Amino acid sequence: MPKLYCLLLAAMLPLAIAAQVLDFPNAGFEQGLEHWTIDENDGGMSTISDEQARSGKRSLKVVDDHTANGNWAMGPMIPCDGPAKLAINGWHYPVSGSGLGVYLRQLDQDGQRLPGEEHIRGLSGDTKQWLPFTTTVFLDETTRAVQLYFHSYSHARVSVYIDDLSLERLPYVTTPPWPPQYKINPLETHRLTAADVVGPDGIVYPDWRRCGVEGGIPDIPAAARLSDFGAKADDDRDDSVALAAASAALPADGGAIILDAGTYHFDRPVTISRDGVVIRGQGMGKTKIIFRYGIGKDGIQFYSPTANAQVGPQSRVEMHALPTGLETMTIRAGDKSLARWAVSTHSGNSFATGVGGGSILKHFPAGGPLTLEGTATYRDGTTRRCSLPIVLNPQEGETPPPNIRAAILFQGAxxxxxxxxxxxxxxxxxxxxxxxxxxxxxxxxxxxxxxxxxxxxxxxxxxxxxxxxxxxxxxxxxxxxxxxxxxxxxxxxxxxxxxxxxxxxxxPILRGGVEALTIEQTENLWISAVLFNNAWNCWAKDVEVIKCGRFPVYGSQAKFCEQRNVVFRDAWFKGGGGTAYAGWEHSWDCLIDGIETFAFRHAPLFQWSASGCVIRNGIFHDSDAQWHSGWTNENLMENCVVYSSNSNGAYGYGMWASPPEDEAHGPNGPRNVVYNCDVFSPKAGFWLGGMNENWLVLHNRFTVDKGPGFTTRNLSFDHIIAGNVFVLKDDRSPAIHLATPDCLGIDFFDNRVFGGGITLDPNSTRILNARNNAFFPLSDQHLATRPQPAIPSIFDWQRQQKSE
Structure with missing residues (x-):
């Protein structure tokens, strides 16, 4: 560790800040709405009630049953100087539903809201008893007051009481949570490992030389034509059975199945579970697959098995119901409950529930005829029902149907x-x-x-x-x-x-692919277009996806997979729970090279342990770039243009990484890299949630309507921010916003800043290497051209070096 850094850390060991309970007027609502402000368009959703009280006689009651509008209740402005760690405590009595959020605003000395994430947690459930909630947030060093408020999201349905709130300022320390490992001087050869690559600029990078399909995407010879298995373009008939049959008939070493020009229709998904299957059309727009599986006029049906089928230990019973407003799904037989699903915060657009035949036989071991009863209940009070006669057979039964996760699923064992x-x-x-x-x-x-x-x-x-x-x-x-x-x-x-x-x-399944075609989904169901699950060396090349139900082309438990020259246009559902994402999750050393997306929620994206993956040469319209969850590490975004917005469920930041206090996503890991990108955003250009070590932000342009160029918080350290251009259009925000005092060891050099300074605190000692930065008035933003690094692609540079 460099001597200067050691001295800095020693000087900052730990700050002695005693716990302090803040004065919170009317925190128990005993004085009605005094010190509180209710949304003038609330329509009676937020009221003071004496029906429930955790202490005293009153509480805040929130009942949001509006089909579209939300509401809010804003607390008093409470003085609290930052930097600080603040605990937010309270009690809630959940009656039903979900979608009520707890928020905190931070205000500066002029009473102006500071930039940063305000939503800190959600309240939901139906336990009908008083439960405590607590969460912590970090306050900015320029914070002088805070406001707590509650807001039900649009389209939420929720009923809850709130009482006995408190805010407590807590002790904190300003030291890294573990010994730093990733910020390495190349001359410290004893610290370099086999996982490190010293770049031409003297920065130590992750190794992406093996990213993507090993040896590149191969040219697989044709082995079958879909027309030989009964499929005919443009005849409006189901062709999914033909594709499944063609896949099964390929030689042992696989091959390409050729689809002629025209439109094919899939009424059911196709699951491919053997190696070497490639589905190849005649080009985007020339060969088109219309995936039109739907739930039918009744809005509920049994997907499997077929009526009067034999159901054995390996069979699967699965029921589907229209997802909009769905609250519960149940499958019963007689007085036995076989399966039950209930909506939760991250249910998204779920529509399926099911049970294995073996589980049913435990209730009815003798077998024989049985009638299954399915029920779906909805927020508007309606109920849908269906039934299905089956025959239980303890020995054998109908095989499970194609997996409903994707129109085309490549599924490893x-x-x-x-x-x-x-x-x-x-x-x-x-x-x-x-x-x-x-x-x-x-x-x-x-x-x-x-x-x-x-x-x-x-x-x-x-x-x-x-x-x-x-x-x-x-x-x-x-x-x-x-x-x-x-x-x-x-x-x-x-x-x-x-x-x-x-x-x-x-x-895993090996060397499968989809090439040269368009896939369009016609129904609003949470089904992906192409999914590689438990897959190695699989690919999508020259593929267009229109209106996917969940993900367009995606990987899960994927390794050395690749998407090349893909276009994704819109998605049916853009709410929470994981949908309308373009990127990688639970994927390693995977590559997207050449991509354009329109009206997605989060794109480009890495999440859930993704590491060593690369997304490059992309244009992303009306979405945000995300490290969305789950300790992603050593991934690269390179030469991507991101036009972020507040639409489509995007957060409004150009780039965003989930913070550790996020109960749905958790923090992200070390040494992710953003190189030579162009980012346009309504809010902060890059919002880094914390617990992050040595992220590399190099040679990018961030054009920001309101807020900082780069903001981070909560034990975020050792980052290198170099060679960037920051255009700060509000003319008051800094290039770097170190929101909490435990963000330290930040290198900031060779940057150009238009409209602001380096930090809000010009005397900050947490910037270790501030050199060769240039500052310009916002009026000169026409000079804010995109950086032209000497090495335009660090990915290509690594590949040009000697391989392992």
């Missing part, structure tokens, strides 16, 4: 029972690991390595999200010697034994 915990820490850069038992593993095996999200790790990273997988990677074994497993690639992050880190063998 997935995990086996062969697994072993590590017996020594897997460290960053290691190319071999030791396990408790290596006997079940061999050279060539595919494995997933995972570090579970234990309470220890969540405490260390301040991760408030109670679910999800964060530290994962897919790897191939090079050799096994006893209990030592040698890997083809180095580890990018650590996998410590204290958290029970382990490896597990799995079987």
């Amino acid at each position: 997935g995990f086996t029972n062969t697994r072993s915990e590590l017996s020594a820490d897997g460290k960053r850069g290691d190319t071999s690991i030791t396990v408790n038992d290596g006997s079940g593993f061999a050279a060539g095996d595919y494995i997933i390595i995972e570090g579970p999200a234990t309470e220890r790790w969540k405490t260390l990273t301040q991760n408030a999200c109670r679910w999800g997988s964060y530290r994962k990677n897919a790897l191939r074994i090079k050799a096994v010697a006893g209990n030592t497993v040698h890997l083809e690639q180095p580890l990018r992050i650590e996998f410590p034994i204290i958290d029970g880190s382990y490896i597990r063998k799995y079987h």
Whole structure:
């Protein structure tokens, strides 16, 4: 660690700030609405009630049953100087529904709102009892007052009481949460690992040389024509069965299935579970697949099995209902409940519930005729029903239908029972690991390595999200010697034994692809167009997707997969829960090269343990760039143009990374890179949520309507921000906004700033390397041309170097 940095850290060890309960007038609503302000268009949604009270006689009652409008109730302005860590405490009595948010505004000395995320958590449920809630936020160093408020989202349906609020200023420290690893001087050769690449500019980068399909996307010879299996373009008949049959009939080594020019229709999805299947049309717009699976005129139906089918241990019963306003789905037989689904905060556009045949046979072991009853209930009080006669057979039954997750699903077999915990820490850069038992593993095996999200790790990273997988990677074994497993690639992050880190063998689908065609979805159902699940070396090339139901082309548990020259136009659903995203999740060393999206929610995007992935050469209209969740690390966005907006469910920041206090997403990991991009945003150009080490923001242009160029908070450290152009149109925001005092070790050099200074605090000691920066008045913004780095593509530069 450089000497200057050590001295800085020592000077900042830890600040002694005592806890302080703030004066909060009428925090228990005993004085009615005194000190509170209600939305004038509220329509009676927010009232003072004596029906429930956690203490005293009154509480705030929020009942939002409007089909479109939301509401808000704003508390008093409470003096509180930043920087500070603030605990927000209260009690709520949930009656029904979801969609009520807890928000905090931060105000400067002039009473002006400061930039930054205001939503801090949601309240939901139907427990009908008083429950505590608490969350913490960090206040900016220029904050002088705060306001707490409650807001129900548009289209939310929620009923809840709120009482006994309090705000408490807490102690905090300003030291990194772990020993820094990633900000390395190239001369410190003892710190460099096999996972590092020293760039031509002296910056140490992640290694993306193996990103994308190994050896490039191959030209697979034609092996079958879809017309040979009964499909005929433009005849308005279902062609999904023909594609499934053609896939099954390919030679053992696979091949390309050729679709002629024209329009094909899929009334059911297609699941491909064998290697080497490529679906190839005649070009975007020339060959078109219309995916038109729908739930029918009654709005509810059993997707599987067929009527009067034999249902055995391996069969699947699945029911679908129209998703808009859906509250519950149940499947029953007689007095037995077989399956139940209920809406939650992140249900999104869910429409399916199901149960395996084996589970049904536990209730009815003798088998025989049985009638299934399905029910769906909705927010408007309506109910839909359906029924299906089946015959239970303890021995065998109808096979499961194609998976409804995607119109075309490439599905690997997935995990086996062969697994072993590590017996020594897997460290960053290691190319071999030791396990408790290596006997079940061999050279060539595919494995997933995972570090579970234990309470220890969540405490260390301040991760408030109670679910999800964060530290994962897919790897191939090079050799096994006893209990030592040698890997083809180095580890990018650590996998410590204290958290029970382990490896597990799995079987992915290999070398499948979709090429030269358009896919359009006609129904508003949460179904992706193309999904690579448990997949290696799969691809989509020259593919257009119109109105996807969930994702256009996407990867999950994907490795060395690639999207090249793709266009994604709009999506049916853009609410929460994971939808209208273009990017990678649970994916490793995957590549998107050449992409344009229109009216998506979050694009480009990395989430849920994605690492070593690259998205480059893209244009993204009316969406935002996101590191959306789950400790993403060592990913690259390069030469992307992002036109961010507040529409389509985007957040309005040019680039956004989830913070650790986000209960739905958790924090993001180290050394993600943004290189040579052009970003236009209504709010802050880059909003980095915290717990982030050594992000590299290099040679980009950020044009910002209102707010800082780059803002970060909450233990965010060692970033390098260099060679950028910042155009700050409000003419008052800084280029860098270090929102909390634990953001330190930031390098800021060779940047051009139009309309602002480096930071709000010109005397900040947290900028370590401020040199060669140029500042211009906003009136000179016509000079704010996009940077022209000496190395236009760090991705191409790495590939031109000697391979491993």
